[in-house]
Amino acid sequence: MKHPLVIVGYGTMGDYHRRKLETIDGFEVVAIVDIDEEARRAGEADGFAAYATLPEALAGHEADFVLIATPNDSHHELAMTALTAGKNVLCEKPAMVTSAELTEVIAEAARVGKLFMVHQNRRWDPDYLAMKAIYDQGVIGPVNYIETRVHGSRGIPADWRTKKVNGGGMLLDWGVHLVDRLLLMVDSPVVDLYASLSYALGQEVDDGFKAYLTFANGVTALVDVSTTSYLPLPLWVLQANRGSAVIENWSTPGRVLRLGVEEEADAQPIQAGAGMTKTMAPRVKDYSNSYKLDDSLESLPVPVVEADVCDFYRSALAVVDGGAAPVITNAQVLRTMRLLEACVQSHEQREVVHFEPAVNEPSA
Numbered sequence: 001m002k003h004p005l006v007i008v009g010y011g012t013m014g015d016y017h018r019r020k021l022e023t024i025d026g027f028e029v030v031a032i033v034d035i036d037e038e039a040r041r042a043g044e045a046d047g048f049a050a051y052a053t054l055p056e057a058l059a060g061h062e063a064d065f066v067l068i069a070t071p072n073d074s075h076h077e078l079a080m081t082a083l084t085a086g087k088n089v090l091c092e093k094p095a096m097v098t099s100a101e102l103t104e105v106i107a108e109a110a111r112v113g114k115l116f117m118v119h120q121n122r123r124w125d126p127d128y129l130a131m132k133a134i135y136d137q138g139v140i141g142p143v144n145y146i147e148t149r150v151h152g153s154r155g156i157p158a159d160w161r162t163k164k165v166n167g168g169g170m171l172l173d174w175g176v177h178l179v180d181r182l183l184l185m186v187d188s189p190v191v192d193l194y195a196s197l198s199y200a201l202g203q204e205v206d207d208g209f210k211a212y213l214t215f216a217n218g219v220t221a222l223v224d225v226s227t228t229s230y231l232p233l234p235l236w237v238l239q240a241n242r243g244s245a246v247i248e249n250w251s252t253p254g255r256v257l258r259l260g261v262e263e264e265a266d267a268q269p270i271q272a273g274a275g276m277t278k279t280m281a282p283r284v285k286d287y288s289n290s291y292k293l294d295d296s297l298e299s300l301p302v303p304v305v306e307a308d309v310c311d312f313y314r315s316a317l318a319v320v321d322g323g324a325a326p327v328i329t330n331a332q333v334l335r336t337m338r339l340l341e342a343c344v345q346s347h348e349q350r351e352v353v354h355f356e357p358a359v360n361e362p363s364a
């Protein structure tokens with residue numbers, strides 16, 4: 001049986017979901033909703049009934065699912081409307097603009113016994129899955145430091161994303177993805193964080209941020225988002241005592257280096273800039289060519305993990321048709337939301353935020 005589904009918000013992500021859903025058995029898009037007339041015309045051109053409001057669409061169609069792909073501030077009202085009408089809800093990230101709103105929606109979903117699941121699609125990104133495999137499998141030994149980052153130089157797109165009232169800003173945009181994944185990778189409570197938001201573009205919402213997290217297991221991490229970086233730094237850095245892994249960008253596989261010898265002779269001092277150093281002497285055969293590594297290092301392949309982002313929709317079907325557990329839980333989404341709120345608190349108070357109890361309890 002195909003579940004009739006209404007897409008609310010027929011912009012970039014509404015269209016993305018329409019295309020993905022076409023590849024999945026089990027859903028049939030029956031209508032779209034958009035406040036914009038041009039978007040409604042696009043929906044009609046794609047063969048769907050189009051409405052200006054969700055209640056009108058639900059009055060006209062027997063939908064089982066509502067998929068929300070509108071600007072962030074509208075998710076709460078739309079999710080409440082859909083759940084109260086007895087529909088399952090798939091919702092774009094950020095789930096809501098505040099954890100209080102999200103708590104309310106989670107409670108409503110529980111009350112009506114329907115699914116509410118957030119589209120944390122970047123859990124299926126190859127770069128994340130490769131780094132998670134290195135972390136989980138101990139490829140470079142126990143990791144002690146992580147950088148997870150996205151850098152661009154085009155500022156914030158000049159739409160609702162620049163407006164505070166719409167839940168704009170990079171913390172609620174890319175921050176949601178990066179923190180969500182980091183908390184899954186490091187299965188240990190976050191004990192404290194320090195964050196600073198960037199307003200380099202002089203807009204009312206943050207155009208980037210840096211958050212430093214400490215986990216109970218001793219791992220530290222930097223979450224770094226910038227829209228004013230013309231020389232982007234790597235998407236990922238993992239450091240361990242005996243190795244490092246880096247993924248520079250979305251089009252290169254990355255590099256993994258591991259120390260291949262148990263004992264080694266002391267490094268010789270080298271001329272470095274205006275001084276000498278032994279500590280920072282690179283592991284190269286020839287100091288004039290930093291790409292020719294010496295024999296102490298092994299170069300390992302970056303793991304390739306097979307994954308399909310459409311498992312998000314398949315999980316929704318498995319929950320509704322078969323009572324399975326959802327692939328993205330609301331407890332996970334809520335802890336990320338709370339951590340992002342702590343980032344704002346840290347920025348505003350210029351203080352380290354200590355968590356008691358810790359945010360990322362594995363039971364969540």
Ligand code: NAD
Pocket residue numbers: 008009010011012013014033034035036039052069070071072074092093094119121159173
């Ligand atoms: P968009 O501006 O391209 O499209 C939003 C659409 O929603 C527009 O057509 C607009 O007219 C319509 N809309 C606005 N308010 C509405 C309302 N109350 N009811 C019905 N329609 C309404 O935006 P987008 O890039 O598609 O982003 C939509 C959502 O998807 C946001 O929450 C965003 O954070 C998220 N997003 C997720 C990803 C991801 O990879 N998961 C990527 C981009 C955006």
